[in-house]
Amino acid sequence: MNSANHKIRTSNLSRPGGDMQWCFSQVKGAIDDDVAEADIISTVEFNHTGELLATGDKGGRVVIFQQEIDNKNVPQFRSEYNVYSTFQSHEPEFDYLKSLEIEEKINKIRWLPQKNAAQFLLSTNDKTIKLWKISERDKRPEGYNLKEEDGRYRDPNTITALRVPVLIPMDLMVEASPRRVFANAHTYHINSISVNSDNETYLSADDLRVNLWNLEITDRSFNIVDIKPANMEELTEVITAAEFHPHQCNTFVYSSSKGTIRLCDMRVSALCDKHSKLFEEPENPSNRSFFSEIISSISDVKFSHNGRYMMTRDYLSVKIWDLNMESRPVETYQVHEYLRSKLCSLYENDCIFDKFECCWNGNDSVVMTGSYNNFFRMFDRGHRRDATLEASRENSKPLQVLKPRKVCTGGKRKKDEISVDSLDFNKKILHTAWHPQDNIIAVATTNNLYIFQDKVN
Amino acid sequence: MSATTAMEVNIEARRILAVSISKLYASRSQRGGLRLHRSLLLSLVMKSARDIYHSSRESDAPSEAQSPPEEPMDTSSSPELPEPQPEPLSERNSSETAVKESDSEEEDYESDTTEDKENLSPARQSRKRRGKASAAPDFLPNKRARLEPGEERYAAPVASCRVGAGESLTTLSLNQVIPAF
Numbered sequence: 306m307n308s309a310n311h312k313i314r315t316s317n318l319s320r321p322g323g324d325m326q327w328c329f330s331q332v333k334g335a336i337d338d339d340v341a342e343a344d345i346i347s348t349v350e351f352n353h354t355g356e357l358l359a360t361g362d363k364g365g366r367v368v369i370f371q372q373e374i375d376n377k378n379v380p381q382f383r384s385e386y387n388v389y390s391t392f393q394s395h396e397p398e399f400d401y402l403k404s405l406e407i408e409e410k411i412n413k414i415r416w417l418p419q420k421n422a423a424q425f426l427l428s429t430n431d432k433t434i435k436l437w438k439i440s441e442r443d444k445r446p447e448g449y450n451l452k453e454e455d456g457r458y459r460d461p462n463t464i465t466a467l468r469v470p471v472l473i474p475m476d477l478m479v480e481a482s483p484r485r486v487f488a489n490a491h492t493y494h495i496n497s498i499s500v501n502s503d504n505e506t507y508l509s510a511d512d513l514r515v516n517l518w519n520l521e522i523t524d525r526s527f528n529i530v531d532i533k534p535a536n537m538e539e540l541t542e543v544i545t546a547a548e549f550h551p552h553q554c555n556t557f558v559y560s561s562s563k564g565t566i567r568l569c570d571m572r573v574s575a576l577c578d579k580h581s582k583l584f585e586e587p588e589n590p591s592n593r594s595f596f597s598e599i600i601s602s603i604s605d606v607k608f609s610h611n612g613r614y615m616m617t618r619d620y621l622s623v624k625i626w627d628l629n630m631e632s633r634p635v636e637t638y639q640v641h642e643y644l645r646s647k648l649c650s651l652y653e654n655d656c657i658f659d660k661f662e663c664c665w666n667g668n669d670s671v672v673m674t675g676s677y678n679n680f681f682r683m684f685d686r687g688h689r690r691d692a693t694l695e696a697s698r699e700n701s702k703p704l705q706v707l708k709p710r711k712v713c714t715g716g717k718r719k720k721d722e723i724s725v726d727s728l729d730f731n732k733k734i735l736h737t738a739w740h741p742q743d744n745i746i747a748v749a750t751t752n753n754l755y756i757f758q759d760k761v762n
Numbered sequence: 763m764s765a766t767t768a769m770e771v772n773i774e775a776r777r778i779l780a781v782s783i784s785k786l787y788a789s790r791s792q793r794g795g796l797r798l799h800r801s802l803l804l805s806l807v808m809k810s811a812r813d814i815y816h817s818s819r820e821s822d823a824p825s826e827a828q829s830p831p832e833e834p835m836d837t838s839s840s841p842e843l844p845e846p847q848p849e850p851l852s853e854r855n856s857s858e859t860a861v862k863e864s865d866s867e868e869e870d871y872e873s874d875t876t877e878d879k880e881n882l883s884p885a886r887q888s889r890k891r892r893g894k895a896s897a898a899p900d901f902l903p904n905k906r907a908r909l910e911p912g913e914e915r916y917a918a919p920v921a922s923c924r925v926g927a928g929e930s931l932t933t934l935s936l937n938q939v940i941p942a943f
Contacts, residue, residue: 400795408794494798543798595811652778
């Protein structure tokens with residue numbers, strides 16, 4: 306299953322018997338129970354090597370963690386990540402024309418593959434995408450002719466000789482600077498960005514449109530999908546997520562609020578309103594309710610690393626689709642089916658609108674997604690096993706193995722089980738990320754980032 | 763649908779309608795502006811709830827005391843209305859009709875119709891809905907519909923509104939949700 310370009314660590318994902326055991330490694334963020342809204346994590350993303358882990362929050366801030374180099378080859382401590390850089394990516398803005406505030410919340414971060422010493426990432430809020438350059442500086446020049454060491458200018462009359470400034474070592478400084486700002490291309494709220502495998506272009510998607518950008522050009526973008534109806538009162542569906550194929554630079558998919566996914570080929574025409582493939586599973590009529598439309602809305606779509614499958618997340622399930630079969634998914638995993646009978650309450654407390662993300666592991670054998678009560682779920686595709694784990698401060702002793710959790714759906718509650726009515730719906734895990742080459746995962750609760758690694762014997 | 767009575771379904775549908783309307787109003791003051799996706803989902807739930815509410819009202823119709831006064835109105839307006847059909851609700855819910863389009867269709871389908879002023883008045887050929895009742899339930903904000911240019915506000919007598927005032931506020935909101943963009 307490994308593609309040629311993909312190095313997988315030999316420490317295997319599944320032991321004989323297919324048991325995965327996960328250990329706590331670190332937790333980042335305030336211990337306070339009183340969460341400041343600006344600190345709510347809104348996106349988590351590893352870079353292509355897994356050495357860097359970026360988070361974005363509601364306050365428009367980006368925090369980048371770096372894997373501790375010294376420990377990278379020490380199995381027990383290889384998932385130690387420390388703060389590398391913090392910067393304010395987006396600020397709140399005001400659209401005077403529409404009298405609307407534009408939130409600074411970071412909706413998505415996507416890393417660019419590394420081309421030189423610096424690292425680049427794209428971060429976006431509802432309206433504007435920015436390309437950030439993160440570079441290290443560990444030397445500074447000393448011995449200017451016209452300036453003193455503290456920066457004051459010298460009196461030219463006192464300069465009698467000329468010298469060449471030398472570079473001297475200094476404490477490592479990591480600087481983030483905005484290199485491009487891609488603005489004013491989206492009328493609606495941006496929900497996705499995706500970098501193309503050609504490393505030259507990327508797409509951004511809002512509720513009704515998908516735009517194609519060149520990373521170098523900020524004053525122009527091409528609209529490649531437009532589902533806005535002529536009469537807005539005829540609107541029946543919106544775009545919820547979009548992603549480029551990992552290898553085919555002409556292919557991308559976008560998901561809709563109706564539970565469909567469309568695959569488009571940019572070679573076919575400039576405007577990709579006509580899809581090449583439409584992935585849709587017929588609805589199970591016995592599951593019909595007031596809320597059927599809401600729960601079938603897809604909140605995330607992700608291609609597998611090998612490019613043969615894609616995964617979608619709707620409110621109650623994760624589905625794996627074979628790109629060659631449009632009629633139905635090849636695998637369906639129930640994340641929290643016990644919530645199906647609670648949809649009315651979840652509608653009233655707004656939880657039914659929560660947008661959960663999902664992710665693949667490095668070799669596409671396991672998928673992961675979040676749930677409520679700070680639970681997150683893993684589905685081992687090959688061994689047909691699944692696990693429910695919890696990210697909590699109580700289970701935060703170093704290298705403590707996470708105990709599988711179980712939700713009791715009715716009848717007698719066993720010890721250690723938790724009943725559906727006791728679940729805390731304010732503690733939701735919407736964002737998770739899996740290291741591209743190793744069994745290290747980052748799981749975001751409301752304002753904390755948990756890092757787990759698989760158990761090393 | 764489970765084996766609950768039409769009355770329970772009716773109550774449930776009304777509750778969901780009320781919750782949805784208050785969510786819609788709340789979302790107007792949300793930071794970052796109206797979210798199109800969320801508004802669309804809210805309007806879909808409201809449409810479902812309203813359709814089910816009407817169908818459960820119709821199944822209750824013979825047993826309700828209100829129905830007799832409605833009949834004279836029905837016969838007078840029936841020439842104007844298309845043949846009311848027993849609506850295949852599930853099909854309608856899943857159909858891809860426009861929100862507004864289905865509003866108008868559903869209005870035609872009502873056999874227990876409210877004072878259907880649009881169809882009675884020759885000047886009112888528009889299939890657009892607008893405010894019918896000015897009396898709102900206590901639990902809902904006291905707001906009037908924003909009228910389209912050329913529309914007039916009709917003060918419908920409350921007694922003739924067979925469907926509660928909540929329904930009229932629903933119809934306001936559904937139309938206003940999407941065009942707000």
